[in-house]
Amino acid sequence: MIIYFSGTGNSLAVGRKISAALNDKIIPLVEAVNQDLSSEQTIGLVYPSYDFNVPPAVRMLLPKLNINKEAYVFIVIACGAQAGNSIWTIRRVLREKGINLAYSNKIRVPDNSAIVFSRNPNDQVWKFERFAPRLEKIIDDLKNKKRALHYNSWSFMGWIMGQPKLEKKLIGSFRPASNQEKCIGCGICTKVCPMNNISLSETKKAVVGDNCTACLSCLHFCPQQAIEVGGKETIKNRQYHHPQVQVKEMMLR
Numbered sequence: 338m339i340i341y342f343s344g345t346g347n348s349l350a351v352g353r354k355i356s357a358a359l360n361d362k363i364i365p366l367v368e369a370v371n372q373d374l375s376s377e378q379t380i381g382l383v384y385p386s387y388d389f390n391v392p393p394a395v396r397m398l399l400p401k402l403n404i405n406k407e408a409y410v411f412i413v414i415a416c417g418a419q420a421g422n423s424i425w426t427i428r429r430v431l432r433e434k435g436i437n438l439a440y441s442n443k444i445r446v447p448d449n450s451a452i453v454f455s456r457n458p459n460d461q462v463w464k465f466e467r468f469a470p471r472l473e474k475i476i477d478d479l480k481n482k483k484r485a486l487h488y489n490s491w492s493f494m495g496w497i498m499g500q501p502k503l504e505k506k507l508i509g510s511f512r513p514a515s516n517q518e519k520c521i522g523c524g525i526c527t528k529v530c531p532m533n534n535i536s537l538s539e540t541k542k543a544v545v546g547d548n549c550t551a552c553l554s555c556l557h558f559c560p561q562q563a564i565e566v567g568g569k570e571t572i573k574n575r576q577y578h579h580p581q582v583q584v585k586e587m588m589l590r
């Protein structure tokens with residue numbers, strides 16, 4: 338079973354390639370926590386890197402998975418550049434459940450947070466071709482059930498950023514807000530949010546709650562560019578999602 342967490346489809350696309358090659362099913366993490374996975378012999382988790390570490394949602398949901406202790410458990414991180422301390426964090430969370438992480442690796446893809454820094458994630462699509470051979474190699478390793486943890490060098494930044502207070506602050510700085518004038522109440526953001534953290538008000542305007550994990554799915558998929566981060570308006574041609582992943586496929590409800 339391949340399990341993914343994804344805001345803009347990079348992790349979903351990587352997860353799909355792996356699931357096709359391994360001939361295994363793929364489901365979103367928010368669904369996987371409600372399933373009995375104890376008979377699965379392979380559990381693969383594909384997710385992004387956030388602030389040199391694991392997205393808080395992944396860290397919180399992972400212990401809820403019902404995984405067989407004998408399963409071959411692997412992670413693949415779809416990151417802009419740096420996986421940071423992600424592998425250490427996941428290994429620790431799994432160990433606390435008596436599960437050994439067998440394999441880990443990372444693959445570079447466009448950085449969807451670049452939009453927040455006024456850069457265009459679409460300028461990074463070259464990474465798909467450049468790192469395709471690396472993904473093939475990872476898939477080969479997984480087919481052979483290889484056991485190897487490919488750590489990044491331990492990151493002091495990642496450690497600092499993973500401290501609960503700072504993490505909350507950092508993730509909070511990516512917290513989106515809905516521009517009520519631009520919002521047309523289409524509800525796309527309510528459906529793509531993996532945290533189920535956005536609802537429509539009585540006047541059909543998006544309202545963002547407090548349980549945000551900063552995946553930026555709402556910002557990147559809003560057809561009206563009505564989602565803002567840090568008070569900055571979203572520029573249409575900088576909205577990004579993996580080119581082979583459609584908004585429909587990102588909808589979780």
Ligand SMILES: Cc1cc2nc3c(=O)[nH]c(=O)nc-3n(C[C@H](O)[C@H](O)[C@H](O)COP(=O)(O)O)c2cc1C
Pocket residue numbers: 342343344345346347348349384385386387388389390415416417418419420421446447448449450511551552553
């Ligand atoms: C809040 C936030 C923090 C991020 N931090 C990092 C980071 O520390 N290192 C990195 O390489 N990429 C970072 N990224 C980029 C994502 O890891 C990358 O774009 C990923 O592929 C997104 O996956 P998705 O499309 O499945 O959501 C960050 C993205 C977000 C939204």
